Amino acid sequence: xxxxxxxxxxxxxxxxxxxxxxxxxxxxxxxxxxxxxxxxxxxxxxxxxxxxxxxxxxxxxxxxxxxxxxxxxxxxxxxxxxxxx
Amino acid sequence: xxxxxxxxxxxxxxxxxxxxxxxxxxxxxxxxxxxxxxxxxxxxxxxxxxxxxxxxxxxxxxxxxxxxxxxxxxxxxxxxxxxxxxxxxxxxxxxxxxxxxxxxxxxxxxxxxxxxxxxxxxxxxxxxxxxxxxxxxxxxxxxxxxxxxxxxxxxxxxxxxxxxxxxxxxxxxxxxxxxxxxxxxxxxxxxxxxxxxxxxxxxxxxxxxxxxxxxxxxxxxxxxxxxxxxxxxxxxxxxxxxxxxxxxxxxxxxxxxxxxxxxxxxxxxxxxxxxxxxxxxxxxxxxxxxxxxxxxxxxxxxxxxxxxxxxxxxxxxxxxxxxxxxxxxxxxxxxxxxxxxxxxxxxxxxxxxxxxxxxxxxxxxxxxxxxxxxxxxxxxxxxxxxxxxxxxxxx
Numbered sequence: 468x469x470x471x472x473x474x475x476x477x478x479x480x481x482x483x484x485x486x487x488x489x490x491x492x493x494x495x496x497x498x499x500x501x502x503x504x505x506x507x508x509x510x511x512x513x514x515x516x517x518x519x520x521x522x523x524x525x526x527x528x529x530x531x532x533x534x535x536x537x538x539x540x541x542x543x544x545x546x547x548x549x550x551x552x
Numbered sequence: 553x554x555x556x557x558x559x560x561x562x563x564x565x566x567x568x569x570x571x572x573x574x575x576x577x578x579x580x581x582x583x584x585x586x587x588x589x590x591x592x593x594x595x596x597x598x599x600x601x602x603x604x605x606x607x608x609x610x611x612x613x614x615x616x617x618x619x620x621x622x623x624x625x626x627x628x629x630x631x632x633x634x635x636x637x638x639x640x641x642x643x644x645x646x647x648x649x650x651x652x653x654x655x656x657x658x659x660x661x662x663x664x665x666x667x668x669x670x671x672x673x674x675x676x677x678x679x680x681x682x683x684x685x686x687x688x689x690x691x692x693x694x695x696x697x698x699x700x701x702x703x704x705x706x707x708x709x710x711x712x713x714x715x716x717x718x719x720x721x722x723x724x725x726x727x728x729x730x731x732x733x734x735x736x737x738x739x740x741x742x743x744x745x746x747x748x749x750x751x752x753x754x755x756x757x758x759x760x761x762x763x764x765x766x767x768x769x770x771x772x773x774x775x776x777x778x779x780x781x782x783x784x785x786x787x788x789x790x791x792x793x794x795x796x797x798x799x800x801x802x803x804x805x806x807x808x809x810x811x812x813x814x815x816x817x818x819x820x821x822x823x824x825x826x827x828x829x830x831x832x833x834x835x836x837x838x839x840x841x842x843x844x845x846x847x848x849x850x851x852x853x854x855x856x857x858x859x860x861x862x863x864x865x866x867x868x869x870x871x872x873x874x875x876x877x878x879x880x881x882x883x884x885x886x887x888x889x890x891x892x893x894x895x896x897x898x899x900x901x902x903x904x905x906x907x908x909x910x911x912x913x914x915x916x917x918x919x920x921x922x923x924x925x926x927x928x929x930x931x932x933x934x935x936x937x938x939x940x941x942x943x944x945x946x947x
Contacts, residue, residue, distance in 0.1 A: 501792055501829065517791060517871060528791040528869045548792045548829050551867035 468538040479536045486512070486519055486531035488542075497521050497531065501547035520545055525552045556727065558755040559585035561922075562747045563762055564734040564770055565901075566592035568710055568908050570762030571717035572915035573900050574726060575628070577760075580919050584726040585756070586718060587749060589733035593714035596764045596907065599876020601787065601824065601832050602710045603800070604909035607650040607702040608807050610666060611673040613933035614885060618906070619674055620929045621913030622704055628912050632716050640719050643712040644827045650705030650800040652807075653685060653696045653861065660698040663804045667700045677702050691796050691864045705800055707824065710908045734759075736773045737897065744896025758922065760898045765842075765877040767887075767901040776894040778887060778941045780902050782877035784838040786850050788858070791871045792829030796864060800824040803861065806835065810905065811884060815839040817850060821857035823865075830871070833858040835905070842877065878904045883940035886910060888917050891936045898922070899936055 470479045470488065479488045486509050489497055496506035498520050510518035512532045519531040524541050527549040536542075563574045566588035574584045586592070604625055609615040625645070632641040654663045667677045678701045685699035686692050718728045738746030738753045746755040763770040765782040802822040809820040814837070822834040836850050851873055859866050881887060881902035891897040900918050903910050913929060920927040 520791065526867050526869070528871070548794050550794055550796065550864060 468536065470536050470538070470540040470542055472542050473544060479540075483536050484532055485521055485523060485529070485534045485536055485540070485542055488536055489521075489531060498545045499547060504547070522549065527551060556585055556729065556749065556752070556754050559583050559727070560756065561585070561758045561760060562587065562734070562754060562756045563760040564588075564747070565762035565764060565767075566714070566718060566728060566730065567595060567597040567762065567764050568593065568714045568717075568911045569764065569900050569903065569914055570760065571714040571721070572911035573760050573762055573918050574721045574728075575717040576915035576919040577922070578721045578724040578726045579631075580923060584721055585754065586721060586726065586728045587732040587734050588730050591730045592718055592728060593711045594730075596876050596878065597710045597714050599785070599787070599874060600710055600905065600908055601822070601834060602644075602708045602713075602908050603906065604706040604708055605650060605702075605800070605906065606670070606675045607652055607677070607700070607705050608802075608810055609670075609906075610807070610811070611669050613930065614906070614910075615670070615673055615675070616929050617886070617910055617913045617917070617934070620916070621910050622706070624912035624916060625706065625708070632720055635720055635723055636716060641716050643716055644709035645706065646708075646827065647704070647706045648799050648824075650702040650802070651685060651689060652700045652702070652802055652804050653692065654698045654804045655693070655695055655860070657697055659804045663698055663700060666807065675702065676704050689798055689801060691862050692801065693861055693863055695860075707800060707826075708908060709827070713908070734770065737775065737894070739775070739894070742895065744894060758896050758898060760900055760918065762900045764901055764907070765879040767879060767899065771899065774894065774897055776891045776897055778891075778899060778936060779882055780887070780941075781839065781880045781882075782842055783880035783904060784836070784840050784843070784875060784877055785834060785905065786836045786847075786854065786873060786875040788833040788851060788854050788870045789872050789874070790831040790833070790865070790868050793825070793831055793868065794829070795825070796862060797823050797825045797831060801861060802835075803857070809835070809837055812837075813882065813884075817853075819850070819853040819857055821854075821861050823858050823861055831865070831868070833865075837878075839880070844875065846873065846875065879907070880904050881941060883938070885940075886914060886934055887936055887941060888914050888934040889921055889931060889936050
């Protein structure tokens with residue numbers, strides 16, 4: 468299947484999490500903190516820490532490590548606190 | 553840890569009410585020992601939203617206590633800052649104001665009757681129409697029919713507040729012991745002579761029952777039972793958001809939900825953000841004993857009712873949910889005073905969902921009564937010996 472990462476189409480496999488796809492692309496960071504804009508990515512990997520938040524199909528605060536990709540997903544980096552668009 | 557030798561007063565329960573009472577008693581020069589069977593500020597105090605509210609109270613004894621407490625909170629925080637320094641005394645106090653909104657034509661009348669009565673009782677409240685309410689809270693639903701703004705409503709981080717109060721108690725020579733259960737009283741000549749902690753008896757002149765929802769249990773162990781029951785509530789928490797909600801915003805039917813005695817589930821939307829940006833979504837009320845199980849239906853109704861107030865929340869993920877128990881009294885009034893059946897035993901509790909806000913006034917009243925001074929607020933409605941607390945007591 469194909470998903471979109473930050474505006475570019477990329478390959479993804481059924482059963483992969485968003486974090487899995489991004490790590491596979493070599494992307495280590497996909498969010499910045501809301502205070503000082505520091506980079507964040509995968510930390511605990513099991514859904515507990517809420518560090519790997521990312522925007523999927525306009526919805527922010529999605530845990531990249533818990534969300535399985537679906538064909539055509541529009542995945543975008545998140546900067547700080549965002550509202551759904 | 554060294555054994556606890558003795559104290560003037562032992563406060564049982566290190567939640568916000570116990571902490572505030574201990575602070576007031578230590579300020580009056582007493583050596584205070586605070587014990588809690590769990591961690592200080594770890595139960596009901598950790599499960600609330602930190603409400604310091606006038607808006608949800610109809611005129612009467614509780615509103616008088618709330619008005620006194622609202623005046624005391626800033627003074628208390630000033631004292632803590634002076635004694636502990638800025639860092640320890642930073643308890644995220646926000647005088648953010650409250651906005652009560654009516655969502656139906658037929659809730660406008662009751663809201664206006666309430667605000668008129670509150671104004672006469674000394675509450676600062678402004679009646680607003682839909683336009684003014686939405687100008688104040690831009691994300692608020694346009695379905696609002698009327699609103700009332702309460703500039704004095706405030707919020708505090710309750711765990712930080714209780715911890716700061718306990719730090720002041722320690723700084724004045726008092727002691728705070730978590731993981732320490734008081735099992736009953738030592739009685740001599742018909743009055744309190746001490747408290748039983750583990751296998752030890754700690755001599756003291758007075759014991760304050762500040763056990764929150766468990767105050768009924770301790771009162772039974774102390775041989776002077778009062779009726780205090782748990783009323784379950786649940787809260788949803790979002791991830792930190794950009795400013796969506798400025799004030800504490802809730803539907804006008806919340807006031808009726810607070811005042812009701814229903815055993816069954818009542819849900820009334822209360823939405824507010826914290827200093828870190830997370831949005832807290834309440835409120836539910838249920839009398840299910842101390843059942844801690846998570847009910848998805850309650851969470852679903854909370855979410856649905858919050859989206860009705862703030863449609864923008866529809867696609868906002870919930871980060872976590874938690875629940876707690878409010879200390880409920882059958883006549884909806886706190887209990888503050890000495891137990892006539894057991895001189896030296898004092899009760900301070902039964903505040904239901906208002907304990908954070910009412911803690912300073914409660915503590916001041918207790919300290920005044922203990923010093924045989926006349927409290928600023930009439931203590932009679934809060935006395936221990938009243939029918940609602942004693943009538944249904946299981947002995």
